[in-house]
Amino acid sequence: MPTFSKSNLLLIFVLFFCFQSHASAAPNVYDLVKYGVKPNTGANMSTLVNSAIKQIVEEAGHNTAITIRFKKGRYDFYPEGAVRKEYYISNHDQDNPKIVGISLEHYNNISLDGQGADFIFHGRMLPISLIENKNLTLKNINIDFQQPQICQVKILENDIQAGTITYETAPWVTYTIKDSVFYNTGHNWEMRPVAGIVFEQDSKRIVYNTSDIAVGTSKVTEISKGVIKATNWKNPKLKAGMIVAMRSWQRPNPGIFVHKGENIKLNNVNVHYSEGMGLLAQLTNNIYLEKFNVTFRGKKDPRYFTAQADATHFSGCKGVIIARNGVYENMMDDAINIHGTYLKVLKKVNKNTVIAKYMHGQAYGFDWGYAADSVQFIQSKTMELFDNKNTIAAIEVLRQNPTDPIREFKIVFTKELDEQVDPQLMDIGIENLTWTPRVEFSKNLVRNNRARGALFSTPQPTIVKDNLFDHTSGTAILLCGDSNGWYETGSTRNILITNNTFINALTSQFQFTNAVISIYPEIPDLKSQKKYFHSNIKIENNKFETFDKPLLYAKSVDGITFKNNIISTNNDYPAFHWNKKEILFERVINAKIEGNTINGKPLSLPENSK
Structure with a gap:
């Protein structure tokens, strides 16, 4: 009969107790x-x-x-x-x-x-x-x-000289034509497409160097059921057999x-x-x-x-x-986007109190913070953080009618505000630091989509590992931050990007797509910036397969490592990107770039990256 030590018996008892507790808590079905x-x-x-x-x-x-x-x-x-x-x-x-x-x-x-x-x-x-x-x-x-509200059509003929394109709607698409204008229709809705994304018929990849295109929905005639001729649609890149997803911005x-x-x-x-x-x-x-x-x-x-x-x-x-x-x-935007929202300071009421507001038309109507939340302030033009953090003592929604959506807040802080935190002196945003997450994005497949692959904007530890980014069309990974347009926070301070594979990113031009990995905060007055927005970025042991030059772009970073990455080039598409450097930095310090190879040889560095 086996014997057990006291420690083993204790372990068995704990495991048994956990099993019994789990069993007794098993949910009803x-x-x-x-x-x-x-x-x-x-x-x-x-x-x-x-x-x-x-x-x-x-x-x-x-x-x-x-x-x-x-x-x-x-x-x-x-x-x-x-x-x-x-x-x-x-x-x-x-x-x-x-x-x-x-x-x-x-x-x-x-x-x-x-x-x-x-x-x-x-x-x-x-x-x-x-x-x-x-x-x-x-x-x-x-x-x-x-x-779906996205209308899929197939190009049948493109008469470039005449400026006409004939297309065929997918079998499930219903439509109406009113005053020579094409409308996609469905159950209690109709929509006129205003833009499109064009795909290769066999691979379902976005056609090289096309980005968002205009679509032929005006001056159209129906040739036969489902076959439409647009007499006001010119695009020499469209070939017979290509598929266009015609869409609105809604x-x-x-x-x-x-x-x-x-x-x-x-x-x-x-x-x-x-x-x-x-x-x-x-x-x-x-x-x-x-x-x-x-x-x-x-x-x-x-x-x-x-x-x-x-x-x-x-x-x-x-x-x-x-x-x-x-x-x-094949989504019409990014695979993942993680951020908070800057409020804009409208008024400094006193040394401890401000009035602040949601600014973007698609970001309001919900809580922003609570008492005891930690916050920090940022200068919007230079995207420089104020040194002193603060804590919310009380926050009150301001609105004329109880049914109005949440837009403005009166926020009282536990400590006196810096004298420079004053909207009469400069544009100022507020970031809620309590509502920022730790992130793991791993073993995912991102492919054939519009715009960008993955966006991370959190100061908390973030790991991006073991993912495949395959033909993302724009930048594969973007680290941004913006207190002027979308008002999406914030600075990334601890991110590891490792063991990922990037295949033919940057086949089209989209916003912020300066390289396969693009660190691109929106900074209207970069020349006046004295501090740095992002920090502690590590990009290690990744594989890049690319037809073009730019691999890494970074702006306003203190501390970046690009190490032991393997780059191989191909001729899948003609190189066309405006950025002709593998690594391009603007206001970057404490960079460590070593152990990278391109086609089996050491990757040389441009002057601004050393």
């Missing part, structure tokens, strides 16, 4: 089919699903750990009978009310398991909202729309909206289309993505696009953001 929620009926589920979930929670008891399961199959959600909510969603159009397919509000300890179910939405809807939940898991769910709803959550997990969730971000999370403490994908419906999917904007976007979150093993492809 509720099958929605027993509540009348059945797949593949074609019926409108907008009312039934929400009612059934509410009934289950009441039966189980609030805060009881439960799993709610769908039976695998298709569920259709229509605006008719859907929940209507007033939501102000960061980086989206602030139109209200939002029409919500599944609204989960104030639920704790719930796991919603789709078991591979397809949620198909009709019209203009916000598919899923997660509002003020704790310990909530969403898993095994596919989100899609019957008719972004009313993300696929999933998370607001004021805590410990939110999204596992094996696929967003195949949304008219905004795939996921938008704001004011959330700890969010975990495991196999969260913004992706096609398999290899045979006839579409060439996914989300209308970013795949994932996080605004004013704290705790941790972990995104692992995701696929982000």
